[in-house]
Amino acid sequence: MKLKIALLPISACLLLSSSVAFAQDGYQPHADSQDQKSGQFDRSEKKQRSIFHRPKKKTAAEQFKLAQHLEAKKHFRSARDAYNDLVHSWHTAPEAPLAQLALAKNLFAHRKYEKAFNAFQYLIDYYSGHFKYNEVLDYQLKIANQIMNDRWGDVFFLPGFESPEKALPLLSKLIANAPNWGKTATVRLSIGMIHEELKDFESAVIAYESVEQHHAKSDEAEQASFRKASCLFTLSEKTPRDEKRCRAAMSALASFLANHKQSDKQTEVEQNLEVLQKRLATMYYERALFYDTISKRPASALIAYRDFLKKFPASERAQEVYTRMEVLELQVKESSK
Numbered sequence: 280m281k282l283k284i285a286l287l288p289i290s291a292c293l294l295l296s297s298s299v300a301f302a303q304d305g306y307q308p309h310a311d312s313q314d315q316k317s318g319q320f321d322r323s324e325k326k327q328r329s330i331f332h333r334p335k336k337k338t339a340a341e342q343f344k345l346a347q348h349l350e351a352k353k354h355f356r357s358a359r360d361a362y363n364d365l366v367h368s369w370h371t372a373p374e375a376p377l378a379q380l381a382l383a384k385n386l387f388a389h390r391k392y393e394k395a396f397n398a399f400q401y402l403i404d405y406y407s408g409h410f411k412y413n414e415v416l417d418y419q420l421k422i423a424n425q426i427m428n429d430r431w432g433d434v435f436f437l438p439g440f441e442s443p444e445k446a447l448p449l450l451s452k453l454i455a456n457a458p459n460w461g462k463t464a465t466v467r468l469s470i471g472m473i474h475e476e477l478k479d480f481e482s483a484v485i486a487y488e489s490v491e492q493h494h495a496k497s498d499e500a501e502q503a504s505f506r507k508a509s510c511l512f513t514l515s516e517k518t519p520r521d522e523k524r525c526r527a528a529m530s531a532l533a534s535f536l537a538n539h540k541q542s543d544k545q546t547e548v549e550q551n552l553e554v555l556q557k558r559l560a561t562m563y564y565e566r567a568l569f570y571d572t573i574s575k576r577p578a579s580a581l582i583a584y585r586d587f588l589k590k591f592p593a594s595e596r597a598q599e600v601y602t603r604m605e606v607l608e609l610q611v612k613e614s615s616k
Contacts, residue, residue: 322404323397325370332367339365339372346378350385359385376406380415387418392429396422396449403456416457420466423449427473443473464494468503480510501539505548508532512551515558522562529555560591564600577607577614 326332336342346361362382366375383398399415399422427446450470457463471486483506490503511528518524532552536545567583570576584600584607591597 323401325405326363326367326401327370328368332364334364334368335361339369339374339378342369343374343378346381350381355385355389370405376402376409379406380410383415383418387422390425392422392426396426396452400452400456412457413460416453416460416462419449419453419456420462423453423466444477447473458493464490464497464499467493468499471503471506475506475510480514483507483510501542504531504535504539505542505544508535508548508551512555515555519558520562522559525555525559525562529559556591560587560594560596563587563590564594564596567600571603571607577610581607581611 334342336345342361342365346358346365349355349361350358359382362378362385365372365378366382369375379398379402383395383402386392386395386398396419399419402410402415403412423446426449427443429442429445447470450466450473453466454463454470467486467490471483471490474480474483474486487503487507487510490497490499491507494500508528508531511524511531515521515524515528529552532548532555535542535548536552539545542548563583564587567580567587570583571580574580581604584604587594588597588600594600
């Protein structure tokens with residue numbers, strides 16, 4: 280019986296309601312070594328004074344009021360330029376992080392999602408402690424969700440296609456920003472689900488394992504464990520003669536059964552574990568049969584048959600193997616004389 284993988288809508292894992300209230304607005308990230316090695320902590324280039332960013336006012340406070348006025352008058356592009364000019368010209372002024380945040384929100388409101396994500400990231404890179412960290416993380420997660428579900432390539436009013444993989448670098452960056460955030464387990468799970476949807480099962484398994492490793496007590500851990508086992512089972516189905524993949528899938532399925540005894544997936548997992556056990560038993564039997572009937576090496580066949588019985592004593596072929604072994608033992612005795 281083949282495993283039925285019920286892909287959950289990715290947006291269900293990522294989408295956060297605007298009414299979500301975060302318990303700790305002062306959250307600060309504490310990166311673990313694995314996230315640091317992923318190279319996610321490279322800072323964006325620092326904004327500096329430039330002939331291309333000349334503010335219209337003489338002070339940061341006046342420039343900020345000008346930008347707010349432009350935004351209130353719905354001159355959104357001019358407002359963005361004014362905010363950006365302020366940050367370039369007065370990077371350490373008290374108004375700078377306020378301007379950068381306003382710039383990011385402006386970009387988000389006008390669906391310039393990738394620029395908005397980078398603008399929020401600039402706050403994290405250069406103005407940590409000067410804004411509500413969870414608010415920015417929330418925006419970045421919403422942006423990743425939006426980019427993942429946006430349609431690309433629309434032509435002549437025909438629908439384009441979704442490219443969930445475009446959200447992967449954003450989600451990875453979000454993990455680097457906040458490896459211990461309350462939503463990071465969901466982010467890691469979503470990365471796995473995107474890879475799974477793209478049929479990249481090996482990458483999906485790695486992502487699901489990261490949920491189990493870093494968020495073992497989270498609600499997402501059970502789902503990650505099940506989906507990892509599902510992916511490994513699918514890989515085993517694709518290469519049914521691969522003993523290594525078969526054993527990896529069996530290990531994942533058995534681990535799920537041991538650790539999640541109250542799960543409603545127990546029956547499904549047991550059925551697929553049984554499929555793999557029978558497949559592995561067939562591999563062992565056919566190996567012994569090769570030594571017996573093709574290679575004509577009774578001593579080697581006896582060893583292989585014994586190994587088969589040791590590992591699969593309840594196999595339906597057990598009695599047949601016992602009978603054949605009696606014949607082979609006589610042959611070995613005769614040959615030794």
